[in-house]
Amino acid sequence: MTGEFIRKALGDVLDFIGLTDSTGQPLAFSPHDFRRLFITDAIRAGLPPHIAQVIAGHANINTTMGYNAIYPAETIEAHRAFIARRRALRPAEEYRTPTNAEWEDFLGHFERRKxxxxxxxxxxxxxxxxxxxxxxxxxxxxxxxxxxxxxxxxxxxxxxxxxxxxxxxxxxxxxxxxxxxxxxxxxxxxxxxxxxxxxxxxxxxxxxxxx
Incomplete structure (x- = not known):
């Protein structure tokens, strides 16, 4: 199926249904519009925004959030729910507070990357x-x-x-x-x-x- 075929099929369906916008004009969709629907539905269902960013192929997460038709508070809560689910699946000892020596070694690794x-x-x-x-x-x-x-x-x-x-x-x-x-x-x-x-x-x- 070509992009033009999908665009025409969408137009035919809208013409048949007869949907209009608030001004009475016929609705018009492009295949690209459905990326917004997908991203909004996926994040509402609990998909982390940064995963949606990768799936959509966006270089910047702000682009993804521009596609996401939900409030920022809902985005934050969805991300927090994802983190909570992941932490519940991991051993509790992985979340212990690191010792001073471990923390210094961790920071030192990044200092030595240059x-x-x-x-x-x-x-x-x-x-x-x-x-x-x-x-x-x-x-x-x-x-x-x-x-x-x-x-x-x-x-x-x-x-x-x-x-x-x-x-x-x-x-x-x-x-x-x-x-x-x-x-x-x-x-x-x-x-x-x-x-x-x-x-x-x-x-x-x-x-x-x-x-």
Missing amino acids: LSVGTCARAYGTACIHEHACVRCSLLRPDLAQRARLAEIRDNLIARIAEAETEGWLGEVEGLQVSLAGAEEKLRQLDRGHGQHTVVGLGIPTTRSNR
Whole structure:
């Protein structure tokens, strides 16, 4: 079913029913209007607003709440009810007050996330799988302001690989090539994330004709 087919079907139904607005004009709906109905009904039924945001594909939760035709107080109560249900399902010991040492360790993890070329996205309580060779790590979120530094690292790795190949240090070549691939991938991430975005048409799904 195409978008135009759904739009026409909605119009045909409204024409048949004969519904009008407060001014007497015929009602008109588009398929997009039903996102509002879905989000409103889902949040009224207890779906957390941030989950509705993900389902709707909104970058900002304020956009989702703009679709949600209920009062902010109802939104807050729905979210609180969701949190209460989740807490009831989890062991009580998980909600104990952390010790001073545990709290300091938790805060320290986030203080240590800032790196020279970006930010470490490693989750709290997990080990560094690359032994702090950050340029190789997929969890490094490179900073656009540090692109020149990354390019310098890449160029240095290329020079070191050439030297190692000349000197016959084949064991070192392999490790340097892994680091070079990581640096080049980080540069590609920056270019993809801050380049020109283009709209790609995915087409409209079609159905098989009845036989």
